[in-house]
Each structure stands twice: as C-alpha cells, then as structure tokens.
Amino acid sequence: MTFRTEYPRPQFVRQKWLNLNGVWDFAFDDEKKGTEEKWFKEHSTAFNQQINVPFAYQTKLSGIEDSTFHDFVWYRRQFEVPASWQGQRVVLHFGAVDYRAWVYVNEQLVGFHEGGHVSFQFDITDYLQGGKETLVVRVEDPSTDETIPRGKQFWVEKSDAIWYTRTTGIWQTVWIEPVSPIHLKKLKFTPNVDEGEVIVECEVDGNYAEAKVEMEILFKGERIAKELFELQEPYHRHSINLFNRKIFRTSFHNDGWAWTPENPNLFDVKVSLLQGDSVMDELQSYFGMRKVHTENGMVYLNNRPYYQKLVLDQGYWPEGLLTAPTDEDLKMDIELAKEMGFNGCRKHQKVEDPRFLYWADQLGFLVWGECAASPSYSEDAVALLTKEWIEIVERDYSHPSIVAWVPINESWGVPHIRSNRQQQHHSLAMYHLIHSLDPTRLVISNDGWELTKTDICAVHNYNHGNHDEVAKYEKFKEDLATKEGILHSQPARRGIYANGFAHEGEPILLTEFGGIGFKVDDANGWGYTSVANVEDYLADYRRIMEAIYSSKILFGYCYTQLTDVEQEINGILTYDRKPKCDLKEIKCINEMWHADTI
Structure with a gap:
C-alpha cells in the first residue's frame, strides 16, 4: 500500500509526475561502513529490511518501529521513467529528509543535501540508463548532536518530559517529474493589498531566448487577468493590478476578495512558459491577497485589528510521528481547531508539510511558522539554523495563511541570551535575516521570554495553578492584566526582554499557557495542571480563559495544546484526535471575546 499519494507541492503543480512512495529496501549502517563497502551498488546485499516511505523507521507505519539510535541508514528502490517522458529532463524531488542525504542514481552520486525540514531536488537525467533505474539514499541523522536543528526530537533514546x-x-x-530543457524553476507571489496588486516573480532554468510567460488569474472560476510578458533574463518580476478589474473596485472592504480566516479567498493561477509556438512548461498555482502589520499595540490583518486565537500544534501522529498518515489527517487537524473557535495555530518546533499549509490557505487558518531549534549554541549551530531558515522562507513564502515567523523559542539554542551579547546578536541576525527575505510577515525574535528586537512581545506563562490554588491564579491574572504587570513578570524566572532591550510598543500576546492535563482511556503522562473529569476540564479551561480575556493589554493568545503527544496529556484532543470534551463548549468559551470589543 502506498501512502501520501497527493501531489506534494500545492503551489507549483505539474500534471505529469511519478510518486516514489511505498516499499523500499532498507538497512541500518551502525558501523558506518556502507560507503566504503559501496552499498550504493545496484546488487549490494546489505539491504536486509524493507521500509514504507515516507515514514521514518521509528514509526509504526514504516513497518519497522524501532526507536533506538541508528545514525546512518540506507534506502534503495527501483523505478522506471515513463516512455512518454522521452526527450524531457527528469527531476528527482524529496519533500524532506532528516538530516543529511547523499543521493545515488545507478551507482552514481547525484547530489547531497543538509537540513531535515524542507524540500530539495536534483536533475537526474544524465544518470539515467533506460529501463530499470536504481535509486539509493544514504542518510546521516546524528542522534545526540545538539548543534543541528532538532526541535522536539530527543537526544536520549527514551522520550521524556517535553x-x-x-x-x-x-x-x-x-517523486520524479519531467520538465522541458527550458522550464519554470521558481514562482513567488507578493500581495500588495494597499495598492490592489500582486507582484509575481518567476525564474526559469535553461535557454530563455525568445521565451515568454503567460499568466492567467482566475477568481471563483472567472478569469480576471491574462498577461503575457517576455523574458529578458532568467528572473522576471511583474506587477498585476487587481483594482483595475471591475469586479473588485467595490468589494475589498467587505472581504470580497481579501484572504482572512473567515473568508479565505484565493486566486487560481495558470502559468505557461512559451517559446515560439511551443508550450515548454505549464503549472497551476494560487495566491491570496493578505496583509499583516502591527500598529497601536495591535496586529492588523488587511488593515483591520485582528485578535489571534491560536492553538499550539506540535504536528505529531501516533503512527507516523512527524508524518501525517494521510492528507485528510492534515486537513482534519485544521477543521477540528476551527470547530473549537481557534482561528490559527503556532506550528511548534516543526516545519510542516506544505500540504498542511495548503489546507490552511484553503480553509482559512492563520499559521505561525517555526523551525526546529538546536539545543546548544555554537558557531556551527548558527550556520545550520541560518541555512535552514533561508530554505524555509523560500519554500513557503507564497502561502497567505502564514502571518508570522518564529526563529527562536524560549531561548533554546541561546541559553545565555539574557546577557550574552554574542547570542543576542544571533537573535538579532535571525530577525533581520528573515525580514530581509520576507518583508510581508511579522518576526518574533525569541518566543516566550528574553526577547530582543521583535514585532510581537510573545510571552509564555503556565502559572495559573490548579483550581484550588487561588493565590497562584490571582497572581497569574494580575500579571496578565496590564502592560506593566506583564513586562515586570518573570513567569519562568526569566525577564520578558533580554538585557539592553525593552518593549517598544509592539503588540503583546500570550503565546503559551494552559496545558491542562486530562487523562483519557489508558493514556499516562503529565500536564502543567491536572483535572480528573470532563466537568472539571471545562471549568478549568473557562477559568484560565477568563483571565486571558480580562486582560487590558493582551491582543491574542496561543493555547497549549491541540493534541496529546506521547507522554504529554495536555491536549484538547487525544493523540489519535478524539475530543476530550464537547468541542462546542470549547468554542463557546473561546468566543467570550468578540472582535467588536476592540
């Protein structure tokens, strides 16, 4: 059985492609001898297991389910290029491989990639020989290396705590797909809501002489623009004004075509690369007209104050870990969150599958994008995280659902940032780097505490106490009530800003809190506080949210968390996505605050 059969790149869709998921040969290389013994040779006998790609060997769905350390692993499978692709270039794509990958085709090394969270590809045309082709992948994933971005992946064999x-x-x-010798390499959309235009950037690979790009934009099935522009160089930037289109002149102010969680309007795009009378490449994409900025201590979405009700989402599944078993599972997480009255999520310590972002775009769901952190600080860790973020922004730039980037969380990887100037400079460098790559979104410099320069003052506070800890709850409520209370609080015995930095008027959001532990069925684990039954769970959720909504300064929140994960039982849903209570009750509580109170 082959899992994850949908086209994996939703904003750069080609019709012809071949999915290479499914059963592959597999081997552990604990003695690190595979390269020397040439396991990349077609008839190597080293492959003594099979694995179901795209699931890691630690997962049940992989067919192996081994959680012990194996830092070097090998994959092998054969494939055939369809005869109809003859005369085309063949590109091999990987959605993500954690952490370093060496890729061989027919016993030849075609490329190397470092970074465990985003996509990469190689043109393998010159390595193909016709008929059965052999693909081998060598992977290194250092289990205990604390310099690589690893997020919640523990460097000890047995899971524990967080x-x-x-x-x-x-x-x-x-997957593999065919492309012409000249083809589209990159496509990027930047909405300009104030001017009613979308800026399109495209890049082609190959001989672009006499090449043109034709772009057709549709809205709800109706064509609103069709433009043709010549390529003077491989990269082209083009602005298309939408205000000039008659149907949009009067509809902007009621979300007639802007993207919001309530009205996730999207523009479908067909892009054709032409050379002479020939269509050399063709793809489908989409974009949303969405603007986010801060002003007067508030976050604005499309120039209107917008209160963010986020839920922390770790993006783990019991049988697939970081890999959702199906595309429907990604969609369902968003639907369940929206059913509870949340309008977005903070994807925590994970760069999520582009299909999740596709559903967030389609369904209307805000996303804070976050990368896995390195546990320790070093110059190597700085370089690895920086490289990862450049690739993240490039891959996900055009998704309207993403409204913020979170490069650092709770001082992970920068443990001495409070007073260490070197680590403060790293935080500042990440803040400015991301803004230099993406001027359209907010950047949070160190979500939780010890912030440096930041677009949002993002605070974590789990000190609400159990229902009978009245004094603790009152202190929690008091700390959140006013600007002065929040900025002088030290919820984790850490200051809200690092030494030398202070609040500059940016919006204040409580971006981690809650985490009520509630054991359901046979689950065992922990939460920040605990309850014994559904009635107490709902009462405690209401108690905590009343403190949030009574604040005179908070302009949004992120509740911990959507689901249980392994030993954490502090989700609103169980690990297998069963509600722990009536979700209508959660929604009712979440809707105690209304936008018309701004």
Missing part, C-alpha cells in the same frame, strides 16, 4: 521520539531519514514524499 521531548519526543526522533525522526530519521525520509519523512515526506519522494
């Missing part, structure tokens, strides 16, 4: 089982190797779809 740390979970590791993901090694291929964990997103692998």
Whole structure:
C-alpha cells in the first residue's frame, strides 16, 4: 500500500509526475561502513529490511518501529521513467529528509543535501540508463548532536518530559517529474493589498531566448487577468493590478476578495512558459491577497485589528510521528481547531508539510511558522539554523495563511541570551535575516521570554495553578492584566526582554499557557495542571480563559495544546484526535471575546 499519494507541492503543480512512495529496501549502517563497502551498488546485499516511505523507521507505519539510535541508514528502490517522458529532463524531488542525504542514481552520486525540514531536488537525467533505474539514499541523522536543528526530537533514546521520539531519514514524499530543457524553476507571489496588486516573480532554468510567460488569474472560476510578458533574463518580476478589474473596485472592504480566516479567498493561477509556438512548461498555482502589520499595540490583518486565537500544534501522529498518515489527517487537524473557535495555530518546533499549509490557505487558518531549534549554541549551530531558515522562507513564502515567523523559542539554542551579547546578536541576525527575505510577515525574535528586537512581545506563562490554588491564579491574572504587570513578570524566572532591550510598543500576546492535563482511556503522562473529569476540564479551561480575556493589554493568545503527544496529556484532543470534551463548549468559551470589543 502506498501512502501520501497527493501531489506534494500545492503551489507549483505539474500534471505529469511519478510518486516514489511505498516499499523500499532498507538497512541500518551502525558501523558506518556502507560507503566504503559501496552499498550504493545496484546488487549490494546489505539491504536486509524493507521500509514504507515516507515514514521514518521509528514509526509504526514504516513497518519497522524501532526507536533506538541508528545514525546512518540506507534506502534503495527501483523505478522506471515513463516512455512518454522521452526527450524531457527528469527531476528527482524529496519533500524532506532528516538530516543529511547523499543521493545515488545507478551507482552514481547525484547530489547531497543538509537540513531535515524542507524540500530539495536534483536533475537526474544524465544518470539515467533506460529501463530499470536504481535509486539509493544514504542518510546521516546524528542522534545526540545538539548543534543541528532538532526541535522536539530527543537526544536520549527514551522520550521524556517535553521531548519526543526522533525522526530519521525520509519523512515526506519522494517523486520524479519531467520538465522541458527550458522550464519554470521558481514562482513567488507578493500581495500588495494597499495598492490592489500582486507582484509575481518567476525564474526559469535553461535557454530563455525568445521565451515568454503567460499568466492567467482566475477568481471563483472567472478569469480576471491574462498577461503575457517576455523574458529578458532568467528572473522576471511583474506587477498585476487587481483594482483595475471591475469586479473588485467595490468589494475589498467587505472581504470580497481579501484572504482572512473567515473568508479565505484565493486566486487560481495558470502559468505557461512559451517559446515560439511551443508550450515548454505549464503549472497551476494560487495566491491570496493578505496583509499583516502591527500598529497601536495591535496586529492588523488587511488593515483591520485582528485578535489571534491560536492553538499550539506540535504536528505529531501516533503512527507516523512527524508524518501525517494521510492528507485528510492534515486537513482534519485544521477543521477540528476551527470547530473549537481557534482561528490559527503556532506550528511548534516543526516545519510542516506544505500540504498542511495548503489546507490552511484553503480553509482559512492563520499559521505561525517555526523551525526546529538546536539545543546548544555554537558557531556551527548558527550556520545550520541560518541555512535552514533561508530554505524555509523560500519554500513557503507564497502561502497567505502564514502571518508570522518564529526563529527562536524560549531561548533554546541561546541559553545565555539574557546577557550574552554574542547570542543576542544571533537573535538579532535571525530577525533581520528573515525580514530581509520576507518583508510581508511579522518576526518574533525569541518566543516566550528574553526577547530582543521583535514585532510581537510573545510571552509564555503556565502559572495559573490548579483550581484550588487561588493565590497562584490571582497572581497569574494580575500579571496578565496590564502592560506593566506583564513586562515586570518573570513567569519562568526569566525577564520578558533580554538585557539592553525593552518593549517598544509592539503588540503583546500570550503565546503559551494552559496545558491542562486530562487523562483519557489508558493514556499516562503529565500536564502543567491536572483535572480528573470532563466537568472539571471545562471549568478549568473557562477559568484560565477568563483571565486571558480580562486582560487590558493582551491582543491574542496561543493555547497549549491541540493534541496529546506521547507522554504529554495536555491536549484538547487525544493523540489519535478524539475530543476530550464537547468541542462546542470549547468554542463557546473561546468566543467570550468578540472582535467588536476592540
């Protein structure tokens, strides 16, 4: 059985492609001898297991389910290029491989990639020989290396506290597709809501002489623009004004075409690369007209104050870990969150599958994008995280659902940032780097505490106490009530800003809190506080949210968390997505605050 059969790149869709998910040969290389013994040779006898790609060997769905350390692993499978692709270039794509990958085709090394969270590809045309082709992937995932961005993947074999089982190797779809010798390489959309225009950037690979790009934009099935522009160089930037289109002149102010969680309007795009009378490449994409900025201590969405009701989402599944078993599972998480009255999520310590972002775009769901952190600080860790973020922003830039980037969380990887100037400079460098790559979104410099320069003052506070800890709850409520209370609080015995930095008027949001532990069925684990039954769970949720909504300064929140994860039982849903209570009750509580109170 082949899992994850949907096309994996939703904003760069080609019709012809071949999914390489499914059963592959597999081997552990604990003695690190595979390269020397040439396991990349077609008839190597080293492969003594099979694995179901795209699931890591630690998962049940992989067919192996081994959580012990194996830092080097090998994959092998054969494939055939369809005869109809003859004369085209063949590109091999990987959705994500954690952490380093060496890729061989027909015993030849075609490329190397470092970074466990985003996609990469190689043109393998010159390595193909016709008929059965052999693909081999060698992976290194250092289990205990604290310089690599690993997020919640624990560097000890057994999961504990907030740390979970590791993901090694291929964990997103692998596929091949044909392209012409000249083809579209990149496509990027930047909405300009104030001017009613979308800026399109495209890049082609190959001989672009006499090449043109034709772009057709549709809205709800109706064509609103069709433009043709010549390529003077491989990269082209083009602005398309939408205000000039008659149907949009009067509809902007009622979300007639802007993207919001309540009205997730999207523009479908067909892009054709032409050379002479020939269509050299063709793809489908989409974009949303969405603007986010801060002003007067509030976050604005499309120039209106917008209160964010987020839920912390770790993006783990019991049988697939970081890999959702199906595309429907990604969609369902968003639908369940919206059913509870949340309008977005903070994807915590994970760069999520692009299919999740597709559903967030389609269904209307805000996303704070976050990368896995390195546990320790070093110059190597700085370089690795920086490289990862450049690739993240490039991959996900055009998704309207993403409204913020979170490069650092709770001083992970920068443990001395409070007073260490070097680590403060790293935080500042990440803040400015991301803004230099993406001027359209907010950047939170160190979500939780010890912030440096930041667009949002993002605070974590779990000190609400159990229902009978009245004094603790009152202190929690008092700390959140006013600007002065929040900025002088030290919820984790850490200041809200690092030394030398202070609040500059940016919006204040409570971006981690709650975490009520509630054991359901046979689950065992922990939460920040605990309750014994459904009635107490709902009462405690209401008690905590009343403190949030009574604040005179908070302009949004992120509740911990959507689901249980391994030993954490502080989700509103169980690990397998069963509600712990009537979700209508959660929604009712979440809707105690209304936008018309601004």
